[in-house]
Every structure is written in C-alpha cells, then in structure tokens.
Amino acid sequence: MAKYKGVANLEKGYIITPADLDGCCKAQKVEVKPGDILCVRTGWMNVLRKMTWPMRGNEPYEVGEPGPGLQACKWIKDKKVCAIAVDNLGVEAIPFDPEGLEKVNDVGFKGFPVHVELLVNQGVALGEIFDFEELAKDCAADGVYEFMMVAPPLKIVGGVGSPLSPLAIK
Numbered sequence: 001m002a003k004y005k006g007v008a009n010l011e012k013g014y015i016i017t018p019a020d021l022d023g024c025c026k027a028q029k030v031e032v033k034p035g036d037i038l039c040v041r042t043g044w045m046n047v048l049r050k051m052t053w054p055m056r057g058n059e060p061y062e063v064g065e066p067g068p069g070l071q072a073c074k075w076i077k078d079k080k081v082c083a084i085a086v087d088n089l090g091v092e093a094i095p096f097d098p099e100g101l102e103k104v105n106d107v108g109f110k111g112f113p114v115h116v117e118l119l120v121n122q123g124v125a126l127g128e129i130f131d132f133e134e135l136a137k138d139c140a141a142d143g144v145y146e147f148m149m150v151a152p153p154l155k156i157v158g159g160v161g162s163p164l165s166p167l168a169i170k
Helices: 018-027 044-050 059-063 070-079 098-105 113-122 133-142
Strands: 037-040 083-086 125-127 148-150 167-169
Touching (some): 018 070, 070 113
Parallel strands (some): 037 083, 083 125
16 A cells, blocks of 8 residues: 555555555556455554654554555455455554544444454454565565465464464465
C-alpha cells in the first residue's frame, strides 16, 4: 500500500479504503481470491524501528498508526479473505475509524471497531507486526506480488493468539 501511494509509510491515522485496496491490486496485478491472506504493507515497520523503546502501557497505540477502516472490512468480506497480515501494531487505523466507532458503540464496545468486525462478525484472522520490508523489495524487483504464505501457529491449548514464523514462497 505504501508503494502504491508513493510514500515510505502511510501517515498515522490513515484509513485504508476499498478504493485503495482495489487500486493497489490493479497496480500490482493481483487478484484477491476466496481464502487468500491479504498482506498489507503500510511502511509502519520502519516507523516502529525509529521509535524509542521500551514504551509504556498504551503509548505505542497513542502514537497512532495507519490501517484499514470499516469500509475495507466490507471489501474483505466480499472478497472472502480468510486473514489479514499488516506491518503495524494493531491492524486497524488509530485513531479509530469514526464510522466504525459509531457502529460498534451502538453495541456498547468503545474501541477497535475493525477487530470487532473482522474477528467477531466475519471470522477473519488478524496478523500484526509483520516485517514485509525484504518481501516488498523482492516483489518490486520482479514485479510479482503474489506468493504462498505459510504461517502455522503454535499449538496452545485454549490460546487465542500465537507467534508465527511466516514464510512467503514465490
């Protein structure tokens, strides 16, 4: 997405839209198919590397970050994507998509509207803090932006998340 937008990284709070996703797919000659994992490089990994660590509590989230908004969730549903992997801390844009917050607040939840929509309503798995930098260089070099991603989770009884060792196979 960052390459498509012509920037090193998307700005904090930038909400990725269906038009962004369609435009990026067209530019990179990618067709998103049912069951695909959607990998979105915002360039935010480079921003995270420049921050002073360790941060405290919610400080990384208070800094803000780009990510998909609620309209992108509809696009993901229409494409029947099974998972999304992003190079930021929390998948969605922070500050949160105002449209999403209004919708989610109707049911009493105060934050992370994209998480609620994708995880709860659609069953889409979320992957955070992926380092796509080397993969992005490789894709740009040969013009091939499709690959098989293998990312088996650890077997954790009762777990709701897991570290991964993902591989992109071109």
